[in-house]
Amino acid sequence: MAFFGSSNAAATSTTGDTSKDIEVKREECPTDSISDLSFNPAIDLLAVSSWDKNVYIYELSQQTGVGGKWKFEMPAHVLCVAWSKDGTRLAAGDTEGNLSMLDLRTNPNPGVVANVPTIPKAHPGGNGLQGTIKCCRWFQTNGQDFLATGSWDKTVKFWDFNSTNPIGTLDCAERVYSMDVKDNLMVVATAERHIHMVNLNEPQKIFKTMTSPLKWQTRTVSCFTDATGFAVGSIEGRCAIQYAEDKNTSLNFSFKCHRQQDQANRDVAKVYSVNCISFHPVHGTFSTAGSDGTFHFWDKDAKHRLKGYPEVGGSITATGFSREGNVFAYAISYDWSKGYSVNSPNQPIKLKLHPIVGDECKPRPGSKKR
Structure with a gap:
């Protein structure tokens, strides 16, 4: 929809713009x-x-x-x-x-x-x-x-x-924390870092169970656009890319994200939860968003961050791309990461729509879309 920005607008910086x-x-x-x-x-x-x-x-x-x-x-x-x-x-x-x-x-x-x-x-x-x-x-x-x-x-x-x-x-092995479906692949992430993969042609049967490649509690999982695997995010500011089939295990990797360097001690990093991961329906790239109030777009095949966006004034608790991939929605509100006592009426509650323009979500040249 043209209302949400022209696809002719080009962005060359790795720092994204949220002013629109x-x-x-x-x-x-x-x-x-x-x-x-x-x-x-x-x-x-x-x-x-x-x-x-x-x-x-x-x-x-x-x-x-x-x-x-x-x-x-x-x-x-x-x-x-x-x-x-x-x-x-x-x-x-x-x-x-x-x-x-x-x-x-x-x-x-x-x-x-x-x-x-x-x-x-x-x-x-x-x-x-x-x-x-x-x-x-x-x-x-x-x-x-x-x-x-x-x-x-x-x-x-x-x-x-x-x-x-x-x-x-x-x-399931434990309490269900996150779940996603794409085509015939269902991925269920539970407490204690268990991850179940289910072929939806046989939905009452788990075909593979694994332990999350991330060492801390799982926060979110999201299936690839082509259903060959999934991304998982943890409370410790890390994201992992995981393929479903064993033949592709060499393509698995994890990376750090949603971390800020402590200004008082340059050797210390503040670590934030990865609350949500969403895949672009057309390009197969993906977003991460977290408790630090930022979101980022990534190209997993090039292992490259496409865009990073400034803090939005509160934790991001939910995200998603529109059906055509031209709008990215994100919710700003308290995510309970610091417990009940920190919640207050002063916490921001906002729902915002970011127009996808130019090359914001396009994979790097030469990347293979999955």
Whole structure:
């Protein structure tokens, strides 16, 4: 969309520009930390989940910019959202294990949607937050849509929404922290640094389990654009590139990111969590964003940073590229990395859209896109 910048604009510096980024109006933004976001794969809509128990859907328009369109409330804090492959349905999960699905085909009129169909305690868990649905992803098998939900109850469940019961359950080694799907590859990252890989032609079977190549707690995983592997980020300011097939293990590597040199002691580096990783749908390059309030674009095949962007005024908690790759959305809010006591009403809560212009996300000449 031309509204988000001309593709003719060229950027030659490795330092990116955020001065043209578009911010969602304060009155249309969540009132508590933003946990997840998801671009619709068919039309220009962006869904956002929040700790304020609401799901927000925004429309991106060349004429009017970005504005709120739909909103619905869940019983508890919402941690994840995901669009179906055709863009008609939006799933969301909360900290009490409830699973909701908004169908735009039956709710075509914008506004606050009441009584969104919900499966109560889809992950019943136990005491406290054990049934929390941390992540959800849609996938297709034999042309049929299914939803996978990953929970702190140490399971991934599969749903077709023909009933309120899951059609299958995958037992994981530990609590599910992050999950992603691309084509037939599903990657599930759990506590204690376990990573499961699943062939979605056999979704109730783990075909490979590994320990994260990063030595500290896993924060996020994201599948490559071509589904040959994934990237993983940790709380210790590192990112690893990992291929699924053993024949490509020589291509695996990790690198440091989201670190700042201590000005008082030049031998000390401040280390920040890598909160989110997103792959560009066209170029196969990827972004990292972290607790230091910066985001960066990378070319994994050239092992090269394409662009680094200045601090945005708070931790970045969720990111994503639009379906055409011309918009990069990022959420600024408290990420709980310093615990409950540090959270306060003064923490920024913002949703911003960065127009992708020029060569910002294009791989270096000679790089092989994967």
